[in-house]
Amino acid sequence: MNCMLWVPNWDGVIPQPAIYKPRPRWTGKQLISMVIPKEVSLFNGTDSGENAPLKDEGLLIQAGQLMYGLLTKKNIGAAAGGIVHISYNELGPEGAMAFLNGVQQVVTYWLLNNGHSIGIGDTIPDAATIAKVQVHIDEEKAEVARLTAMATANELEALPGMNVRATFENKVSMALNQARDKAGTTTQKSLKDSNNAVTMASSGSKGSSINISQMTALVGQQIVEGKRIPFGFKYRTLPHFTKDDYSPEAR
Template identity: 95%
Template sequence: GVIPQPAILKPRPRWTGKQLISMVIPKEVSLHNGNDKKEDAPLKDEGILIQAGQLMYGLPTKKIVGAAAGGIVHISYNELGAEGAMAFLNGVQQVVTYWLLNNGHSIGIGDTIPDKATIEKVQVHIDEEKAEVARLTAMATANELEALPGMNVRATFENKVSMALNQARDKAGTTTQRSLKDSNNAVTMASSGSKGSSINISQMTALVGQQIVEGKRIPFGFKYRTLPHFTKDDYSPEARGFVENSYLRGLTPSEFFFHAMAGREGLIDTAVKTAETGYIQRRLVKALEDLSARYDGTVRNSLGDVVQFLYGEDGLDAMCIEKQKLGILNMSNAAFKAKYRLDLANPPEWFKQDYEFGNELTGDRPSMALLDTEWEALLKDRQVIRQINKAKMNEEMMQLPLNITRIIESAK
């Protein structure tokens, strides 16, 4: 690509990382992805905006660059075909390899050590929820616990205790996440999507949390207790597999044992699942291998029997479908009119100034009739889309086989 003008000119010319990445993004790619559950925050680099191949703000994470629907690879393939997608992947690989040679990346124990204030806050969260469990235990013992619908008292007790302990884990995890800097290597890996997650970080730093075997807290393996280290009929968190230490601090012998129990179940489960899912997939492949989508749009088997009259019931190729924000479904009629209605009898000032034939078109009857027809069509179309999207409670996002915004942008 062509080396762009440096973003920083003084004291010496310098290029930003965003300019570097923009050099390998095809100019046909435009992408706007809001941050989950939050509004875009360009100053914090949250969310992402790519305009005509230029990365304006945001971090290209696994979701944006990886094998995900609506990512850069997907858009490049849809716009430029396999060659374009390959050129982007090759370019990114080269840029990232050279960047890693200069920059490097490592992770150490230091990345999991929280500050003193965080440790104290985490302990407060644990103590609060342990007090809540003690209160629930006292209520259940005194027969004051009201059973939830469809459950007996014992199941209700277990349900409420699990909720309290999970809350301790979540609160402690959130506190820890906030205390770690953005430059923390573990956080960098989790947020970019290369390895690990926020749960892994909170288990290393704050607490490991409740251990689960067969979907429940650790059961009584001995008579009325989990291990001989506890008294009989002990329903407290630590006696039933709650690990309040982090991996950094280390586990007590009983916590270690419970953790090994849950880990063992996980290993067995994985081994069994692999064989099971593999066999299910094989049976599916064997049953469906003679189906094909024909040129008349039907799906038929090798004998020509019709299985579907229209492929996927909508005839759309899943490769081309992109999730898009329409922005018109929940818009008020007044806002919709202000944005999309052009009244030539009384046009806005910008129309006369910005358009070459703005003055000639003002008050032109044939053009007015044409725009009125278009406006009526727009209103009808919006109503149709609202009807189609009714099941999704008028969500602004829709899965469509063409990216409308990009078509308009590239046609300008």
């Protein structure tokens, strides 16, 4: 209720709570709806084109009421078809300014009282997820070992437009990138929606799904100018490795 005092031009009437049991509770959607103009109605589906209200995916605003979804950078940023754009078209510059000021005041007060930060606990997956990630890594490392054995035995066929060495590097990079992607998908499924890192990435404020997977699972193969790390020393990336070492760890 303290946040309501920061809603510009609030008439003092408290809306009906969205939750009645076990006790009356108001949601953040109700609070943010108090600053959305009544003239705004908006629907945005998910990336797959489907709407999933139970998972809070997509966005639906009806007559200024946020029914489900998250206010992300796509919906509230400087993009065509967003809330700011619609507010400007329906109410003019003063209406768009009033919406931005209202959102800023409410969000600032909420952050002042609740705060938002990322701790080490947001990046530590459970034991079962760690085991699955290790399986993905071992599978792709075995694939790299198989490619290395084929290249050593002169059994690796060159891809069109590439020699054998370029083909080997291309296939190894693809295998290691798959390890990163699979591990990232596994960890993201295990993280809760209340995870602060997930919240930042889904809202579009900072970070992405790749950043989350790199923090929680593995950094993955690093690519420089479209290639794996080149040999900076004589036949090796660092003096800690043996010469002509093409393993994932050495490159």
